[in-house]
Each structure stands twice: as C-alpha cells, then as structure tokens.
Amino acid sequence: RREWEIRLQETLGPHYVLLCSAAHGVLYMSVFIRRDLIWFCSEVEYATVTTRIVSQIKTKGALGICFTFFGTSFLFITSHFTSGDSKVNERKMDYSKTIQALALPKNVPDTNPYRSSSSDVTTRFDEVFWFGDFNFRLNKDREAVDSILKQNLKKDMSKLLEYDQLISEMSRGSIFKGFQEADIHFRPSYKFDIGKDSYDTTSKQRTPSYTDRVVYRSRHKDDIHAVKYSSCPGIRTSDHRPVFALFRVKVRPGRDNIPLAAGQFDRELYLIGIKRRITRELKKRQEQKDQKSSSVCSIS
Numbered sequence: 001r002r003e004w005e006i007r008l009q010e011t012l013g014p015h016y017v018l019l020c021s022a023a024h025g026v027l028y029m030s031v032f033i034r035r036d037l038i039w040f041c042s043e044v045e046y047a048t049v050t051t052r053i054v055s056q057i058k059t060k061g062a063l064g065i066c067f068t069f070f071g072t073s074f075l076f077i078t079s080h081f082t083s084g085d086s087k088v089n090e091r092k093m094d095y096s097k098t099i100q101a102l103a104l105p106k107n108v109p110d111t112n113p114y115r116s117s118s119s120d121v122t123t124r125f126d127e128v129f130w131f132g133d134f135n136f137r138l139n140k141d142r143e144a145v146d147s148i149l150k151q152n153l154k155k156d157m158s159k160l161l162e163y164d165q166l167i168s169e170m171s172r173g174s175i176f177k178g179f180q181e182a183d184i185h186f187r188p189s190y191k192f193d194i195g196k197d198s199y200d201t202t203s204k205q206r207t208p209s210y211t212d213r214v215v216y217r218s219r220h221k222d223d224i225h226a227v228k229y230s231s232c233p234g235i236r237t238s239d240h241r242p243v244f245a246l247f248r249v250k251v252r253p254g255r256d257n258i259p260l261a262a263g264q265f266d267r268e269l270y271l272i273g274i275k276r277r278i279t280r281e282l283k284k285r286q287e288q289k290d291q292k293s294s295s296v297c298s299i300s
Contacts, residue, residue: 005030005266009273010280017265024048024063027132029078031065038263040254042068042108049101051094052082062098062132066105066125067261071252073111075104075125079132085207088165091135095175109257115219122178127224127249128217130179133240136166137209138188145188145207146199155185164210179215182226182245189231189241196236214245223250 005021012032019041021030027048033041044067052060062079079098082090102121110116116124138145140163148159161167161184169175188208191200200206212231218224228246235242 001028002269004028005269006273006276008032009269010276012273013277014274018269019067019261019265020044020046020065021266022046022048022063022065024050024061026059027061027063027078027080029063029065029076031067031076033265035265037069038265039260040070041261042258043261045104045106045108047103047106049098051097060094062094062102064102064104064121066108068108068111068255068258069251070254071111071258072127072249073105073108073125075122075128077102077122077128077130077132079130079134081133081135083135085137088136088169092169092175108259109255111255111258112219120177122217126219126252128179129214129245129247130176130216131212131214131243131245133211134166134213135211136164136169136213137211138163138207139165139168140207142205142207149187149208157184157187160188161210166210166213170215176215176217179217180224180226181213181215182229184210184229186229186231186243187233189243191239192236192241194236194239197233200239212240212243214243216245216247220250225249 001023005018008030009018015035016032017035017038019031019033019038021028031044044065046063046065049062050060051062060080060082062077064075064077066073066075068074077098079094081094099120099122104121105124110124111126122128138160145160152159170179170181188210190209190211191206192198193201199208214229216224225248226245227248230244232242232244
C-alpha cells in the first residue's frame, strides 16, 4: 500500500498532496488534492462496512471517505459487491446495507441536514461518487455477446447495454436511487485472460460484462458534469480492465461552522515521492545527454 502511494505521489508531482488514504480488506482508496487548496478542506473522515460473512471480510464490503471542500460536502465510496451472474438480489442487498450502515459524517457538520436521511448515507452529502466492482453482468450468453462485440468495433455499445443488469435495476429504482452514470462507450471490463486482450478462454467461458462502474449523485441539479468515462485496455495485469471517470463539479462558498484541517497532508509521503521524481528526472536527463554525446562523431 505504501509503495503504491509513493508511486502515485511521484507521478502526480509537487503540485498535489495526499489528503487521506484508507483501506478495508482488499478495498483501498486515496484522495489527492492540489497543494494550494488544502487550506480550504475540512477534516477527513472514513468508515467501512462489511457485507459478507466473517470468512469473506477481506473481499466484500465498502469503504467511504468524506470531507467538505469550501462549502460543498463530498462522499466517495468504493465497493465490491457479491459476484455471480444470477446474484442480482444479493448485490442489491449489499447496496442497501452500505447506505444504511456507513456511519458518515461523524463530526463534520452536514451542509444541508434538512435534506438528509438517517437510513441513506448518500443523502447526507452534496456530491457523492460511488465506484468499484459492482459485479453486475450482461444477461446474455457468451456466444451472443461475442457476436455483438465482433460486429461492433466502434464505440457504440448500446446493443450490449440493453442486457446490462445494473442499468436495468437503476431504471427500476431498485438500486443507486438518485444516481446517474455517464454514457458507456468502452468494451466490457471483465473477464480477461491475464496479460492478454482476449476474454475468458477457460472452461468457465464467463460472459464479458461491465462489472466495474462509476456512478454519481448531487443534491443540486447540474452540479456534476461528466467529462470522460472510459477504461484502460492497455493495463493487463488483472482479469479486469481499470475503469476511470473524470468530472467537473461546482463548488459553493465556504462556511464558518466547518472545522478546517489546517493544511494537513502526508508530508513524509510527499518528500519521498518528490525525491524519487527528481532522481528519475535527473537520471533521464543524464541518459539523454549520454546518448547525444555518443551520437557525435569527429572526422580528422
């Protein structure tokens, strides 16, 4: 975990700092913020929920991180729901348990308590982003999905999404109430042969599906604008392809009753990450200089 955070800091560079990181079993989340904006951020709080029996604590559950930025409260949740093509009801139960049991906020005041519900954590924040392996599948057999994918080499995934369990359940209002999802224009993120671009070739022949998703909700209409929603097909280290989303969010003026974090961030991580970045850049420049020198020849 620490090595991963150092690499993130090294990659993001000196203008960003780690505001908070938390883990729950295999679930992990880190929040980086622009360095000059840490003074406008409240204390950061996090909580966890376990949705499975004790022997599976480390594989199924949810992790939430929340804070207020200026006058806008944010909640980020990452989850791993129950797997299995037919386990739709179990996944909906995972969702229900999470919104009821995730104990946030703890000390940071609600920016609009009159619109909050004690039975749904997502109603207690202005902006909510929920992401992870939700494990919803395509209700179509492998052969049919393969055929659709072969016919459609462009970004129109509408034929596949007609069979998507999550879209179907959200349209019924049975899960992620009040949430939205940006349009999907990428291929299913699961299940791949590790290290390859081919979908599952084992004897199980799992149907390609959009298991990895990002959904969002806001108390205020048009506060959140989805800029990009896609996957990373070039990262082949797992049987999933990473899915990412980029958003633009409207932030409201600060409030006097919000306790600020006094510019706190992980300074040790920052120093290690930036030192590595500088070392890497110096090494790269030296290699370029050596290469340039070796390419020069003299004629006498």
